Amino acid sequence: MSDCCSHPGVGKRPEELSKPSYETYNPSEVRLYGRPASREEIFKITDEQIREKITLSLNNPATNEDEIRGLVKVVKEVAIGIIDNDVLSGIFRQQIVLAIFDDELKFRQLPVSVNIPSKTFDRDGGRYIKSIGVIYGYAYEGHCYKLPKPQIMYLPEEPREIVGGDCGCDCGYVPELGYAVWQIDKLERVIALDVRSDDVKTLVLDENMPGSRSPMAYAQTMALAPQRHRD
Structure with a gap:
């Protein structure tokens, strides 16, 4: 079965996107696939x-x-x-x-407040964060991967149109289902938001029950770390 049938629709086909750039090979490039945020003017008053x-x-x-x-x-x-x-x-x-x-x-x-280069502007004097997307998967070094959970990301590049082969897809993502692609170097800084919606019992009480918390949590690591005596 074709991989093009393995992803759900996430929105309307993005319009007016530029073509991806494949002229040069970047060994550290990561291609992110997801739904780009719609671009609307903030002013509702004309x-x-x-x-x-x-x-x-x-x-x-x-x-x-x-x-x-x-x-x-x-x-x-x-x-x-x-x-x-x-x-x-x-x-x-x-x-x-x-x-x-x-x-x-x-x-x-x-x-x-977010920790990004120059806080607001990039090295060319423009805004560093240029777009927002809900990311569902990515490609790196010629292989495609799916995220276990979609992530909302603030990204330093504009989304680009997905260009595929005969089926029109790239890593199984097709523009007709609302997907776009971002070409970003793996060392670029991005912002990822973890948005969850549930009742307080699930998000606070159950999440912090013994066995549910990540063993790598900072407070737990510090509590278990041996104390060093100072002279």
């Missing part, structure tokens, strides 16, 4: 609505259209904290912000 509000608020109604367009751009940049390609304290203060809306429709956020 430019026309912002322009209308600015026009009504200006004391000088003679402001020309070019100036209004410039003001619209400034409003959007200030809102998300971008001034001269720098990141300020706007909506996003970190690479990752966990957020919910509470019962009073107030925005509760938990910024998460």
